[in-house]
Amino acid sequence: MGYLQKPFLLLVLLSLTTLPCFVFCRPIEGHRRPFKYLQPLEGSRIGETVTGLHKLKNYLARFGYLDYAHVATGTGKDDHFDSHLESALKLYQTTYKLNVSGVVDDATLDLMMTPRCGVPDFFNGSEAGIGTQWVHFPGNPKWPANKRNLKWGPLQADFPYDFAVPSIIFAAQKWGAVTSFLFEELPFEQHLGADIKIGFFKGPHGDYQSFDGPRHILGHATPPTVAFAHFDGDEKWGVSQSDDTVDFVSVALHELGHTLGMGHSMVPEAVMFATIPYGVQKRDLTQDDIDGIKNLYP
Numbered sequence: 001m002g003y004l005q006k007p008f009l010l011l012v013l014l015s016l017t018t019l020p021c022f023v024f025c026r027p028i029e030g031h032r033r034p035f036k037y038l039q040p041l042e043g044s045r046i047g048e049t050v051t052g053l054h055k056l057k058n059y060l061a062r063f064g065y066l067d068y069a070h071v072a073t074g075t076g077k078d079d080h081f082d083s084h085l086e087s088a089l090k091l092y093q094t095t096y097k098l099n100v101s102g103v104v105d106d107a108t109l110d111l112m113m114t115p116r117c118g119v120p121d122f123f124n125g126s127e128a129g130i131g132t133q134w135v136h137f138p139g140n141p142k143w144p145a146n147k148r149n150l151k152w153g154p155l156q157a158d159f160p161y162d163f164a165v166p167s168i169i170f171a172a173q174k175w176g177a178v179t180s181f182l183f184e185e186l187p188f189e190q191h192l193g194a195d196i197k198i199g200f201f202k203g204p205h206g207d208y209q210s211f212d213g214p215r216h217i218l219g220h221a222t223p224p225t226v227a228f229a230h231f232d233g234d235e236k237w238g239v240s241q242s243d244d245t246v247d248f249v250s251v252a253l254h255e256l257g258h259t260l261g262m263g264h265s266m267v268p269e270a271v272m273f274a275t276i277p278y279g280v281q282k283r284d285l286t287q288d289d290i291d292g293i294k295n296l297y298p
Contacts (some may be wrong), residue, residue, distance in 0.1 A: 018267035030079055038109055039109065046102060057086070096266070104136040111226070114206070117217070117255070133292070134270070137262075148181050150182070151185075151194045152184070153187070153196075154187075157192060164198075164200075165185065167249045169185070171256045172256065174253055175256055178285060179260075180297070196227045209231070218235060222258070222259070224261055227258075231251065244279075253270060
């Protein structure tokens, strides 16, 4: 299927590849690495106490790998490298097919310091959050069979229509081409009636996860049937390939996949892979993405 659209929107869509780079908020100076606070932790291992190690604990907890609430000893607030942190780090390394050393090595840091989606890889210890290939959210939430026309609407009156709308239309057409979904845009005044609500926010914004500034968490989304997609308003978004911007089209395609019920894939080339560096474009669904959505919606 694809997109319910007025004729002029086709022209907007065709212009996507020629749009200039847009800065939604503040620009990024140089080529600063994301999550750079993790860099000093390289080489850390069990038994050591390293200043800043609690930040690694926070990172692993944020994405579902570590939860001190369910262990008898240890704390997520100190800088001691205990057995729980080692287990969580090994799980992260196993999940992403890294060398499972339990040590904060260069390859592990390199992946951790890549901008990514804020949706956890694991939910309450469940491995359903991520898979060896495509995967769905735990419990396989999806839109009911009689719901194939999905309406989306902006959550702000000052929504960045210039670059966001054509990008979302593009993403909707990609998912619609391999499913029976049709997508329709609603104006801000009607956004309460939207199936998928989309907005740009900075820092804490009233949901389960705060944004954290440029080159960190790019966006996050929830699965059906209460679906939203939020994007970090502090990112330097672009729609033309540049090492100084993150491709909004690619991130929108990823987050829209979450609103359909897709989780994080472990295929690095897949749209639903959790991380995407600045300057990289993923604008075409891979076979892994297609297989996953068709399994959810046969």
